Amino acid sequence: MSSRDLPPILILATEACAYPGANSVGQAHLGYPDNTCIMRVPSPAMFPERFYLECFDRGVGGIIIMSCGVECPYEGAYEVLAKRIDRVYQLMKQRGLSADRLRLTAICTVCNRAFIKEVNQMARVVAELGPPGGERAAA
Amino acid sequence: MAQTPFMEVNQAIAQGGGGDLNACVQCGLCSAVCPWREVEGEFLSRLMIRQGQLGLEGYESDEVLFGCTTCKKCVLNCPRGVDIIGVMRAMRSLSVEAGGVPETLKAVLGSAHANGNPWSEPREKRMEWARGLEVPAFGPDKEYLLFLCCTSCYDQRSQGIARSLVKLLNRAGVSYGVLGPEQNCCGESVRKIGDEALFQKLAGGNVKLFNAHDVRKIIVTSPHCLETFSAEYSELGGEYEVVHASQLLAGLYREGRLPLLGRTRGKVAYHDPCYLGRHGGVFEQPRQALAACGAQVLEMNRSREFSLCCGGGGGRLWMETPAEKRFSLLRVREAAEVGAEVLATACPYCVSLLEDSRKTAGLEDLKVMDICELLAQDLS
Amino acid sequence: MSMNKPTQFDVLVLGGGIGGLQAALELAEQGFSVAVVERDASIGGKMIRLSKVFPTLDCASCITTPKMAAASHHPGITLFTLCELGKVERKEGLLSARLVQLPRHVDEDKCIGCRQCEYGCPVYVPDQEQAGLTARKAIYIPFSNAIPQLAVLDPDNCSLCGRCAKVCPTGAVDYAQPAREFTITGRALILATGFKLMTDYPERAYGPASRQPNLITSLEMERLLAPHGPYMRVLRPGDGKEPDSVAFIQCAGSRDINKGVSYCSRVCCMYAIKQAMLLSGSLPLADITIYYIDIRAFGKNYEQFFQNAKAMGIEFVKAKAMVVGQNAEGGVDLVYDDMESGEGAKRRSHDLVVMSLAMLPGCDSPPMAEVLAGPDGFIKSVSPKLAPGLTSQEGVFTCGAAAGPKDIVDTIVEAGHAAQEASIYLAFQGKGRAAA
Amino acid sequence: MSGGGGQTDPAKVGVYICHCGGNISDHVDVRKVEDLAGSLPAVAVARRNSFMCSDPGQEMIVKDIAEGRVNRVVVASCAPALHETTFRGALARAGLNPYLYEHANIREQVSWVHHGPGATGKAARLVAAAVAKAALLEPLEPIRVEATAHATVVGAGPAGLKAALDLARRGIQVVLVEQSPFLGGNLARLDRLFPTGEKASEMVEDLARRALSHELIQVFTCAGIAAAGGYVGNFSLTVVRRPPQTQRDLELLAKARSSGLPPGFIPFAGYLPLEPPSAQEQIDLRTGAVILATGFEHYQPHAGQYGYGQLPQVVTLPELIQIMAGQEPGGPLTVNGRPVKSLALIHCVGSREIPGLHEPPGGRPLNEYCSRVCCTATLQAALEIKERFPETLIYDLHRDIRAYGRGHEDYYLEASRRGVLFLRFAAENPPQIRAQAGGHGEGLVIEMADTLLGGEELELETDLVVLAVGMRPGPAAGLAEMLKLSRGADGFLLEVHPKLRPVEPAVVGVYLAGACQAPMDVGEACAAASAATVKAGGLLSRGYVELAPFVARVDAQACTGCGACVEACLREGALELARPPAVAKALVNPALCLGCGACAAVCEPGAIAVAGWTLPQYEAMVRAMIAGEAGGEQA
Known part of the structure; x- marks a missing residue:
């Protein structure tokens, strides 16, 4: 799959779980689309709503937040994150952005299959919807 | 209606040889490994022990109280090491003392009481099996007493075992002799049936007789005699070195004293008798003996300590079991399934029940034989 | 092993499972130097091989990996993997453990964990790390989150075809690497030898x-x-x-x-x-x-x-x-x-x-002759109520499943306890045991 | 640029690309990545090496720093878990702050998962993003919090005594606070301990004497914590001592004085170290760590539960133990003046309660947990009765026998062998107790259905019923509130994570020792006590606490004092609004901050950020990534 011309996918991967999980996928040499960029974060709770929207404004086609889920080492942060993402969905809706472009999921240090599944799914979404804003034009 | 536990029964069982009763943790593994599971039998050892623990009724039917064949599979598997056979025996004793004996066993006990054998045969005919054979009498010059199971003495099919053994002993030059009709049944089954008083009488008589003749070593044809002489007679002052025929024969062959031809052809499946295997711990020597006569020894799926009981222990030999509920029927079919031409074993009870079931199953091409018989046939 | 590893420590921890690692980390945090001796090619013990753990149902790897990483990066902890334990004896007041380092057939200092050797190797062997249900190669990294991330060659299955040596970018493969016997010493010892099924x-x-x-x-x-x-x-x-x-x-x-x-x-x-x-x-x-x-x-x-x-x-x-x-x-x-x-x-x-x-106990008998086992074969605690981690030998402590079956929570708590008892012992030892 | 800090020197980023001996360079055109990186404005040098982790590789970095070419470093190589510390070490060796380092993961996340030009493009993007972040990095220092080498242990049961002794033996000063006049806690109320058979009283005396005689331990009985504040290394506690008030304490003290105490041991009460205070007194403490060893209380059956409180021949197991301890040898067991020929022990009283099945009166929350120790304690009691009063008939009514510990199963087997009759009831069908009809409280009738007999209804007649009561959390509610500790649904104090941090509540510097956390036996409580003290000891013996620098930092210039961050903060006390004379500003307590960044997300002016992981840094990374995406090259 040539992902060269597709909008980039940003993956926010938690330092404790998902980032090592992505490395585990690498160790297993399982391929996934290369229009991805994984950023290591302590807790995605630090990103305000506008961060996500700005990413889309700049051309990011999709964002996957790979958190630790309930295993989050920062007590309470996951709940805060989940609530915030709900608000981001609202704002995306207002802007005519498809909610499919943003995913909140939990990936553990050895969740190879789940990782691949999430990335492929988002790659399909991005391929289908094109650059952010594409869905507005279509509508 | 709620029942009230009757702890006096519990205590009576515990005192009557079922001392392990309360050690049972009620896991039910005994019920699960019991051969009765093969034929959907009613008998559930775990439940019976539970009823015994609480002194409650419910186990009095013949098929339950007298269901246990004392094959010992449960005992070897019990996670708490409970002597389940002892508990069964003690529970039967309570019933037997009160006259609760199955009809078919009444005759057996009556005969053992009157004739010293369970077969309702006259005492004086005990040695008739030896007719026409050179069988020395036991005396101070003899190393071994040859003690024959009542079945080998009286049952026609089983007499062949005794006669074969004598031939083998004679050819090997073993120093042995027999005692006369004053011998009693070893009492093993009588005790398992629960008639402790009768066991004491039979065994007491034997111990007195053996000790009077200064018996030190005994050869037995039945693993049941093996068990009771070696494990139970010491309670009555009888200390003997007991050897089963198959063990002795394997040893004799190894020493080069048995002139076998090794000509036995065909596939022989060996059935481990419960009292030789699980009770006596004898697994290898019978197989060695079989190999000595040239047989190709086959193993059935369930062998050695996993062997399937023939159904004859614990008094069951004399009880009526419907054909479809006989373990021996499963066993002969198993032997046929592995392609055996001969089903060999080393116990008169097993021979008797397997032979019956072979006929029931219509397995014309399968022979049931005792190791002694196979070896005697192969003598040069 | 790397030739320049130290051989003298404050504490020797035998067993690199979760108990041993936890004890080592607690002691290293207190400033003691610790050696962790592990029989396997990777630390992590049984726990790293589990799926999820009760009662939280969190991922075993996600909990074990950070402790493994912390132990391997801690300046106070030295790891000895693939080391069979020989005798442990008390010599001149020190506990001295004879180790046999089994050959990895890969130079620890050169291997970069890239797995080129593994991909190049033509030999397939049932992978015991996956219960034998899949295959691995004759030279391989034990599992994805193994620490150290170093290849190990399995000489029983290697066909000596030479491909791994050829593809290794650092020339780390060494078919002739011998087993190496050496001794490490410590002032105290923690037995965290775990269990087997x-x-x-x-x-x-x-x-x-x-x-x-x-x-x-x-x-x-x-x-x-x-x-x-x-x-x-x-x-x-x-x-x-x-x-x-x-x-x-x-x-x-x-x-x-x-x-x-x-x-x-x-x-x-x-x-x-x-x-x-x-x-x-x-x-x-x-x-x-x-x-x-x-x-x-x-x-x-x-x-x-x-x-x-x-x-x-x-x-x-x-x-x-x-x-x-x-x-x-x-x-x-x-x-x-x-x-x-x-x-x-x-x-x-x-x-x-x-x-x-x-x-069953991970070791058939305690690795030090003077340390007694209980009737169940596990290491005997001489003070099961007040200090379950004390063994029959002064200066020798135990924790986790080495001292009887135990779950992860209880093991980790006991590891902290054993570390504390060891640290107290070391503190007194420093003062000539005057205050004991 | 925000996030505060006095960053002045312009960023000169050095980019070092690792071939990983072909692992990377076989799939990524490293020369091209090097060229692209070199063209980025912030980049001073871009270099490659076959193995960046090797000594020559690291030397390249050290040399560039030492010669002043580079003041920020990006290494593009394998996963950061493997070598981030290696390269930070190299920076430190070269005299550069190790946090001026950023890692680009181009092996596990590029060359091992992508191939062809796509791999090179992605590597270039990751490097560009790392450079963008690196340019914004600031030097960080680990946060040091001075710590008072002093610990306070609350609760003088076995866990508290053990914790105090552990700490003192590590050279740390300890204050031991106990609410009753006695030391020993619930341990003092036991007779013999399973499975060792040792006397509980001897263990209490031994622990108490050692604690009292240790020069570093100060014991306050009749004392409680009235106020608590501060944070790790620097807690302030107010200890208040009050004259004893409870009826039980007063009776026991009178008894003690009559036998010439204190000091000394009173059976089933504990060790009395000194005369209790006659007037209230207050002690203010500064302490570095707090160990909670507030233990448990026995569950008290509610009136009528299994006949308790209504039928005189229904007692709890702790009551029976005390009764038996006072019993003269010979004769039958006698309870409340009546001989006991038969008795029934009932398990899980106040434990393993199931919603919908068990309805305690008065809206008491259900005790859904297993109390862990009662099974073996019951077996032990049964065995002792069989030993001392062999004629007694014993029924044991259980749901499961949980003889889990080392040697415990032997108790179960031995009790069975000795004739204790085990009956099993279902949770939904517990035994019913009533007085025997026509009797005058002479005997009891127990109705139960035995699940081992397919639910057969049984009626047992006994002279006594003994309730194996479970555990309830000890009196730590007020203290938990003061220290802001969480309690679980079961009421016991909550740890952060049962495996990662099993003896630590969410408040740094506070530790849990023993049954305040969950039911446990004496050995387990003592092990937990030292697991707690090894943590506290590590912290206090150094005299300071070193915390990772990745905590929230406030740019006071930018802060408007709106307070949104304080509201968003997940750790109470980590953030507050300081009110200097002029304007309010957010103030971080780094000792309490989790570093989650929940504050950063709500700060409109961007005045607060997690050090090392700031929002502007991430935004720069995204921009760099997109730029790479758009053209593959940067201006």
């Missing part, structure tokens, strides 16, 4: 019926359930079929004075319930049954976990089940006495049956 129980208890592919051990089930397991989903080993019914046999060797050991292995109830819950997640339609004698859910939140499992529809059958054979569809036949229903004995088949095998 009683794998010979099935043959003893079930005889011929034990020899069937769909009758598996609890650790094999862990692999089947692990997200990075052999099939990445739960399939039964015999034929790759997705099981519709799975059963667990509890006390398989535990509480069994005839075929096993008399003691309770303490963790099996909980891990069976956990595995059952994970199974019902991955196979929502499957019937799951646990055959038990007593459910021993005694730890914090364990009982609630058990009740949740019941509420989820997992069937609990009070009976010790017997494995009697294999059915025509490859399932495992069991017989048990259904005492609670009062319906008597039943025969039942399950597509897959898991035996919750008993735990």
Whole structure:
């Protein structure tokens, strides 16, 4: 799959779980689309709503937040994150952005299959919807 | 209606040889490994022990109280090491003392009481099996007493075992002799049936007789005699070195004293008798003996300590079991399934029940034989 | 091993499982120098091989990996992997452990963990890290989160074809690497030698019926359930079929004075319930049954976990089940006495049956002659109430499953305790034990 | 640029690309990545090496720093878990702050998962993003919090005594606070301990004497914590001592004085170290760590539960133990003046309660947990009765027998062998107790259904019923509130994570020792006590606490004092609004901050950020990534 011309996918991967999980996928040499960029974060709770929207404004086609889920080492942060993402969905809706472009999921240090599944799914979404804003034009 | 536990029964069982009763943790593994599971039998050892623990009724039917064949599979598997056979025996004793004996066993006990054998045969005919054979009498010059199971003495099919053994002993030059009709049944089954008083009488008589003749070593044809002489007679002052025929024969062959031809052809499946295997711990020597006569020894799926009981222990030999509920029927079919031409074993009870079931199953091409018989046939 | 590792330490920790690592980390945090000696090619012990852990159901790797990484990066901790332990003796006041470093056939200092050798190797070998259900190569990195991330060559299966040496970018492969014997010393010793499963129980208890592919051990089930397991989903080993019914046999060797050991292995109830819950997640339609004698859910939140499992529809059958054979569809036949229903004995088949095998000491005998074992074979505690980590030898401590079956929570707490006792001992030793 | 800090020198980023011996360079055109990186404005040098982790590789970095070419470093190589510390070490060796380092993961996340030009493009993007972040990095220092080498242990049961002794033996000063006049806690109320058989009283005396005689331990009985504040290394506690008030304490003290105490041991009460205070007194403490060893209380059956409180021949197990301890040898067991020929022990009283099945009166929350120790304690009691009063008939009514510990199963087996009759009831069908009809409280009738007999209804007649009561959390509610500790649904104090941090509540510097956390036996409580003290000791013996620098930092210039961050903060006390004379500003307590960044997300002016992981840094990374995406090259 040539992902060269597709909008980039940003993956926010938690330092404790998902980032090592992505490395585990690498160790297993399982391929996934290369229009991805994984950023290591302590807790995605630090990103305000506008961060996500700005990413889309700049051309990011999709964002996957790979958190630790309930295993989050920062007590309470996951709940805060989940609530915030709900608000981001609202704002995306207002802007005519498809909610499919943003995913909140939990990936553990050895969740190879789940990782691949999430990335492929988002790659399909991005391929289908094109650059952010594409869905507005279509509508 | 709620029942009230009757702890006096519990205590009576515990005192009557079922001392392990309360050690049972009620896991039910005994019920699960019991051969009765093969034929959907009613008998559930775990439940019976539970009823015994609480002194409650419910186990009095013949098929339950007298269901246990004392094959010992449960005992070897019990996670708490409970002597389940002892508990069964003690529970039967309570019933037997009160006259609760199955009809078919009444005759057996009556005969053992009157004739010293369970077969309702006259005492004086005990040695008739030896007719026409050179069988020395036991005396101070003899190393071994040859003690024959009542079945080998009286049952026609089983007499062949005794006669074969004598031939083998004679050819090997073993120093042995027999005692006369004053011998009693070893009492093993009588005790398992629960008639402790009768066991004491039979065994007491034997111990007195053996000790009077200064018996030190005994050869037995039945693993049941093996068990009771070696494990139970010491309670009555009888200390003997007991050897089963198959063990002795394997040893004799190894020493080069048995002139076998090794000509036995065909596939022989060996059935481990419960009292030789699980009770006596004898697994290898019978197989060695079989190999000595040239047989190709086959193993059935369930062998050695996993062997399937023939159904004859614990008094069951004399009880009526419907054909479809006989373990021996499963066993002969198993032997046929592995392609055996001969089903060999080393116990008169097993021979008797397997032979019956072979006929029931219509397995014309399968022979049931005792190791002694196979070896005697192969003598040069 | 790297030739320039130190050989003198404050504390020697024998065993690089979760207990040993925790004890090592606590001591290193206090400023003591610690050696961790591990028999395997990677640290992490049993825990790193598990799927998820009870009662939180969090991923075992996610909890173990940080501790493994912390231990391997800690300046106060030196790891000795692939080291067989020889004798431990007290010499001139120091505890001295003779180690035999088995050859990795790979230079630790050169290997960069890139796996080129593994890809190049033409030899396939059943992978014991995946319960033998998949293959690995004759030269390989033990598993994805192994620490150290170094290749190891398995000389029993290597065909000496030379391909790995050829493709290795750093020239790390060394076919002729010898075993190396050396001694390390410490002022105190912590025995964290863990446990192993009683794998010979099935043959003893079930005889011929034990020899069937769909009758598996609890650790094999862990692999089947692990997200990075052999099939990445739960399939039964015999034929790759997705099981519709799975059963667990509890006390398989535990509480069994005839075929096993008399003691309770303490963790099996909980891990069976956990595995059952994970199974019902991955196979929502499957019937799951646990055959038990007593459910021993005694730890914090364990009982609630058990009740949740019941509420989820997992069937609990009070009976010790017997494995009697294999059915025509490859399932495992069991017989048990259904005492609670009062319906008597039943025969039942399950597509897959898991035996919750008993735990045995990881070492057949304590590695130091003067350290006593209890009648159960585990290291004896001389003060089980006040200081369970004290052994019969001064300066020698124990924690975790080395001193009896134990779950991860209790192991980690005991590791902290053993570390504290060792640190107190070392502090007094420094003062000539005046205050003792 | 925000996030505060006095960053002045312009960023000169050095980019070092690792071939990983072909692992990377076989799939990524490293020369091209090097060229692209070199063209980025912030980049001073871009270099490659076959193995960046090797000594020559690291030397390249050290040399560039030492010669002043580079003041920020990006290494593009394998996963950071493997070598981030290696390269930070190299920076430190070269005299550069190790946090001026950023890692680009181009092996596990590029060359091992992508191939062809796509791999090179992605590597270039990751490097560009890392450079963008690196340019914004600031030097960080680990946060040091001075710590008072002093610990306070609350509760003088076995865990508290053990914790105090552990700490003192590590050279740390300890204050031991106990609410009753006695030391020993619930341990003092036991007779013999399973499975060792040792006397509980001897253990209490030994522990108490050692604690009292240790020069570093100060014991306050009749004392409680009245106020608590501060944070790790620097807690302030107010200890208040009050004259004893409870009826029980007063009676026991009178008894003690009559036998010439204190000091000394009173059976089933504990060790009395000194005369209790006659007036209230207050002690203010500064302490570095707090160990909670507030233990448990026995569950008290509610009136009528299994006949308790209504039928005189229904007692709890702790009551029976005390009764038996006072019993003269010979004769039958006598309870409340009546001989006991038969008795029934009932398990799980106040434990393993199931919603919907068990309905305690008065809206008491259910005790859904297992109390862990009662099974073996019951077996032990049964065995002792069989030993001392062999004629006694004993029924044991259980749901499961949880003899889990080392040697415990032997108790179960031995009790069975000695004839204790085990009966099993279902949770939904517990035994019913009533007085025997026609009798005058002479005997009891127990109705129960035995699940081992397919639910057969049984009626047992006994002279006594003994309730194996479970555990309830000890009196720590007020203290938990003061220290802001969480309690679980079961009421016991909550740890952060049962495996990662099993003896630590969410408040740094506070530790849990023993049954305040969950039911446990004496050995387990003592082990937990030292697991707690090894943590506290590590912290206090250094005299300071070193915390990772990745905590929230406030740019006071930018802060408007709106307070949104304080509201968003997940850790109470980590953030507050300081009110200097002029304007309010957010103030971080780094000792309490989790570093989650929940504050950063709500700060409109961007005045607060997690050090090392700031929002502007991430935004720069996204921009760099997109730029790479758009053209593959940067201006």
